[in-house]
Amino acid sequence: MIKAGIIGATGYAGNELARLLLGHKEVEVAWYGSRSYIDQKYADVYQNFFKLVDAKCMDDNMAALADEVDVIFTATPQGLCASLVNEEILSKAKVIDLSADFRIKDVKKYEKWYGIEHKAPQFIDEAVYGLCEINREDIKKARLIANPGCYPTCSTLSIYPLLKEGLIDPNTIIIDAKSGTSGAGRGAKVPNLYCEVNENIKAYGVATHRHTPEIEDQLGYACGQEVLINFTPHLIPMNRGILVTAYASLKKEVSYEEVRAAYDKYYADETFIRVLDKDVCPQTKCVEGSNYVDVNFKIDLRTRRVIMMGAIDNLVKGAAGQAVQNMNLMFGFDEAEGLHQIPMLP
Amino acid sequence: MIKAGIIGATGYAGNELARLLLGHKEVEVAWYGSRSYIDQKYADVYQNFFKLVDAKCMDDNMAALADEVDVIFTATPQGLCASLVNEEILSKAKVIDLSADFRIKDVKKYEKWYGIEHKAPQFIDEAVYGLCEINREDIKKARLIANPGCYPTCSTLSIYPLLKEGLIDPNTIIIDAKSGTSGAGRGAKVPNLYCEVNENIKAYGVATHRHTPEIEDQLGYACGQEVLINFTPHLIPMNRGILVTAYASLKKEVSYEEVRAAYDKYYADETFIRVLDKDVCPQTKCVEGSNYVDVNFKIDLRTRRVIMMGAIDNLVKGAAGQAVQNMNLMFGFDEAEGLHQIPMLP
C-alpha cells in the first residue's frame, strides 16, 4: 500500500483521480490539495464523495507533501508543477504531472506556445512522456512523468501505427478533434456556462491550440522526421469524451488487411486499446468512464486518403486514468489495477 | 463462483446488469438472453462491451437456463416472467424479476393497473419485494424476488422513515418525480427520439402511472393503513437518474433534529443510503453510475409540510444495482460486492 497526494484535487481531473484511486487496491489518498478550497471538506466541494471521503482540502505545499507520500499527482494549471518541483522532492516521491510542463522537450517551443517561462528546465530531459502504450519501459524507471494531454493521447494513438509503418505521408496529416466540455475545466467562465455550450458547436484555438506541438512531437518520433499538422479542436455539448477524426494521404495503395495489420502489430496485446471491427466507428459513449481507447480507420480509394478515428474519455485515458496507469507501471503494480471500469451506456 | 443468466440482456437494464456482474467477484454471466438479437454477438448490440464479452445472444428459454445457472435475472416487459416461471425452475435456480409481475400482492390490482392477466398468481405470496434496506431478512431466504420499480425505490426510501415514525399524515402525500430517459427503455418510438426529448420537459401518465399502486402498497406497509397518493412522473432530457420531490403534511410541529433522527434511525447503518447534510439537496449527478440513494428533507413551518427528496440512478439502485444487491443477500455474499462504483462526476 502506497500513499498518494493530489495537488489540484478540486478540478475535474483531480476529482477523477480521486474516483479512480479510491477504487485502487494498492493506494491510499493522503492529501487532497486545493488552493481554492483549503480547510473545506472535499465532499462538500464534490457531493459525489459524500460519506466516501472525510478529508479536508490541503494547500499545495509540494515539499511537505513529498515527506508524506510516495507519489504526487499535479492536476494543476500550466507552470505550477515546474515552479514547485525540485531535486529533493524527486528524491523522496515520484511525480506525475498532468499539466503540460514537461511534455515538450524543446523549452523554447514550450515557452512560445504556452507564453510562460519554464521554471524547471533542468528536469525536462529526465521527464518521461507517459503515453503508456508507446513508452512503457521508460515509464517503469521514471521519477517524473509528463502525463500526456487529452487530445495528444487520442490523436497519437489513432495515427501512430500507420506513421510508424510508413503507410501515410507525414506532411498531409489533418486532425479534426471534438471534445466534451469537462476538458475546459471547472473555472467559472461565461463561455463554459450551460446555456452557452448546450445546443451549440464551435471550433476554438484554430491553428493555435497548445496541444499542436505536443502532437507534432509525438508523431515526429514515430516517423523519424519533423511533422507539421493542422489541428482543430471543437467544443461539444456533452460532459466527457474526445473523438479524433484524422486524415492523411496514403503513400501507396493499400488494402484493409494491410492497414489493419499495422494497428494489430502495435495494439493487439494492449489491454486498453480496442481496434474495432471493420466499418464500426468509435463512439465516445462506448468508452465513457473507462480507460479504453477505441480506434478504427477507413480507406478512401477515391482520394487515396485514410481516415483514422479514435475515441477516449478525456478525464480517464485523457488525464486521470492514464496517470494511474503510469503510476501502476512506475510502482510495479498490475498495469490495469484501479482501471477495470466498464464503459457505462447509456 | 456462481453462474447467472440474464433474460432481456439487450435492454438498458440488462446492459447495466451485464456491466455490474462483469465486475462481480463471485458471479459469471453464462447466458445473455435476447429474443430480438438471437445469435448476434452481444458486443455488437452494445459496443461498450467490445473485447469484454464474447458471447452471443441466446433465446429466453427459462427452463433450459435454470439447468445451467444458479440465478436468473428477468429484465423483460411485464408478463413475461410470470408466463415462464414454474415450480421446477424455482427449485433449480433463484429468480430475480426486474419487471412488475410479482411486486403487487393483490392480483386484481395488478391486472387492473397493468391491463394483462397474471399467469402465475400462485407465486405472488412467496415472492419477496426486494427493497433491500426494508426487507433484508426475507430477501436472504427468498427463491423469487420482485425487484422494485425505479420510482417506487426512490419514493419509498425517501418517505419511509417519516411515515414509519408517524410524523406525517398518510392522506396528504404527493410525489412529483423526474426521470432520465433510459427509464423509457430502448424501444424505437418517436417520443423517445433525441429531438423529441432534448430541450423539453413534460409530465406523463398523470394520475394513471403503473408505479402508483406499488408505491401505495409499500407506504401502506410502513404506516399500517391504506395510502392513496398523487404520483406524477416527468421525462427529463438526461440519460440516467431519478429525482423524487415528495410533499406531506406534518402531524405536529417538529424540529429539524426530530426528523433527522427518524432518517438516521433507519438509515445510519445503511451502506447505500446517504442522508445528506442539512440544506443540501440531492442531485442525480452525484449518484450516477452508483447504487447510492441520496435523501434529504426540508421542513416548511409556514405550511406545516415537509418536503422529502431522494435521488438514485434509475438503472442501478432503480434496477440492476438493486437486483445485484438482492442476489448478494440471497447467496450470502457481501451485500456491496460488485456495487463499489463511485458516482461519476461530471
Next chain:
Amino acid sequence: MIKAGIIGATGYAGNELARLLLGHKEVEVAWYGSRSYIDQKYADVYQNFFKLVDAKCMDDNMAALADEVDVIFTATPQGLCASLVNEEILSKAKVIDLSADFRIKDVKKYEKWYGIEHKAPQFIDEAVYGLCEINREDIKKARLIANPGCYPTCSTLSIYPLLKEGLIDPNTIIIDAKSGTSGAGRGAKVPNLYCEVNENIKAYGVATHRHTPEIEDQLGYACGQEVLINFTPHLIPMNRGILVTAYASLKKEVSYEEVRAAYDKYYADETFIRVLDKDVCPQTKCVEGSNYVDVNFKIDLRTRRVIMMGAIDNLVKGAAGQAVQNMNLMFGFDEAEGLHQIPMLP
C-alpha cells in the same frame, strides 16, 4: 414608431428583448444599456446579432435615457430599478421593470424575502403587476409596470381559473416547478457551468425561493383570502422553458367539463393561452421561442385532487415577451405585435 431603451441588455432576458423588439413594427431600440460591456459592440457580446445590431453598449443612466426614449425596460438585478427610478423619469418615459422591485405590494414582505432595502417604496402602489391576461385594463393606463417573474407567470396562469371559480381549496396548493438554465442568468458561477447542469437535476431554494410570496399574492387576489403555498423549483438540463405541475384538493367532486369550463371562461379568447385537449400534457418544447402558455389539468378521483400543468418559455412569456405584451397594451399597439413567433420544434 416609438423608441425603447434596455437597461441590462446583455443578460439573457435583455438579449431576448432585443430579439423581439427588432422584429416589432412600432419600436426602435435606441439604447442597449450594459454596465459590464460599456463601449463594446452589442453584437460582439451576442454573436447572434452580427450584422443585425450595430450599436455599442451604453451605461445605465436612466435619467439620460428617459430624455431619449418612450419606454424603458429594466432587465437588471433586484434593487437597481428602484434605486434609479423617480418622478421625473416616469413623467417622461414609461418603465417596464423585469426585476422584482415592484411586484410585491407589501414593502416589508419584499425586504424580508429579498434581503435588501426598497429604495422607492413611493411607487409600489402605482406600479401595475403586468400579468396581461389578468390585469389588462390597468396595464393600459400604467406608467410603471412590474413585469411578473417567470415562475409566478406560469404558476398563476395554471391555477387562476380554478381558484377564481372556487373549485379548489386554497390551503392545499403545492407547486412543483421545473426550469431551464437560462433562468439562472449569464453570471459566471460554477453551479451554472455546463458540466454541473448537464445530466443532472436538483431542487433549489426549497421552501425559501423568492418567487413564493409573489405567487401567493397573486393567488390570494384570485380567491380573496391569504394563500400559503409550497413552491419547489428545480434546475433542468435545458436552455429554455418552465413547466409547472401544481396540486390542489378539490372542494367538491367535479367533472372534466366543469373544470374545463372554468379554464375556458377566462382563457377562451386569449391569444397567448392555449388550453390543450383532454389528456394532452403541456411540453416546454411546444412553446419554445414563443409567447404562448400551454395549460391543462387532470382530475384524480381517487385522491380528490386536481393536477394543473402549465408550460412557458421562461425568456418569452416569462420575461421579455410579456414585457413586450405589456408595452403593446400601454401604447395601444396590437397586443400581439412583435410576438407572432411560432414555437420551434425540434
Next chain:
Amino acid sequence: MIKAGIIGATGYAGNELARLLLGHKEVEVAWYGSRSYIDQKYADVYQNFFKLVDAKCMDDNMAALADEVDVIFTATPQGLCASLVNEEILSKAKVIDLSADFRIKDVKKYEKWYGIEHKAPQFIDEAVYGLCEINREDIKKARLIANPGCYPTCSTLSIYPLLKEGLIDPNTIIIDAKSGTSGAGRGAKVPNLYCEVNENIKAYGVATHRHTPEIEDQLGYACGQEVLINFTPHLIPMNRGILVTAYASLKKEVSYEEVRAAYDKYYADETFIRVLDKDVCPQTKCVEGSNYVDVNFKIDLRTRRVIMMGAIDNLVKGAAGQAVQNMNLMFGFDEAEGLHQIPMLP
C-alpha cells in the same frame, strides 16, 4: 397571395416549412400531406401548432395537389418526388423538391450513390440547383428546384469563394462536418433515441455519405474541374445546426486581406451570409432558427493550409428556409420574406 402544398409535412423539414410559411405574408398553406398521418389533425402530430393550424393531414397525391396550389414542396425520402412529378404537374405548379432526386446531373452517379433507379430522368436537366446565392438568376425562371442538401449548402458556401478565385488546390479539400440530430429525421430508429445520441459523438457514413457527390459537383462547377473530396459527417448531441470545418492547401502564400476580399466579393451584398470578423469562429447557436450562414476562415502559415468554417441551421438554410428563399425568387417576392427570424440565443 399564393397557395402552397407540402408533401411530407410531418417530417422535421416539413414541420419547419409549416412554421416558416405560416409567417409568410404572400403564402397560404393549403395542403399538409403526410402518408403516415392521413386524416389526423396536423396539430396533433406537432403540438407546437395547437390553435395555429386546424388542418388535417392529406395524402400525397401530387396531381390533385397541382390543381389546388401554386407551389408544391416535397419534403420526402429520396425517389418519391421523381416518381410523382410529370409534365402536367409542372405545367400547373412549381415544384421545390427538398430530396436529392434532382440535385445530381449525372443520373448514373445518382443511382450509384443512392442505390435506387431514377424515375424521372427527363427533368434532371431542367431542374435548377437551388443554392440561391450562387444560382439566383436561374432560380427565378425555374419550374423545378432541386433544393440543396444540408451539408452541401454549408460546405459549398464555406469554400466557394476561395475555389472560385483559385486560391486553393481543389485536390486537397477535406470537409469534416458536424450535424445536430434533426438531420436524421423523425423515423423511429434505435440509433436516434435520446439515450443513444446524448453524451455521445461519432462519425458515420465515412467515405460513403450520399452528400459527397453533390458537394463535389458544386465545387467542380466553381473551379471548372473535377473535384474529389473527403467528407466525414458526425452526429452531435443537439437538435439543430451544422458546422463545417474544411481544409485545403493554399496555392500560394496569401494574406488575411486577400482571402477576406474573396469572401467579400461574393458575399458582401448577401442578406443571409455573414462573413464574421477576424478570428471569430462560427457557432451553430448563433444561427439557430434563422436562415443565416455564418462563415469565416483561418490561414495557417505553418502548413500553408486554410481552414474554412461555416455554420447553418440544418432545418432552415439547410432545408426549409432555403426552400422558402427559392420560392421567393421564383414568384418575385422579396427574397427575405418569411425569413426574418433572428437567431435565438440561448
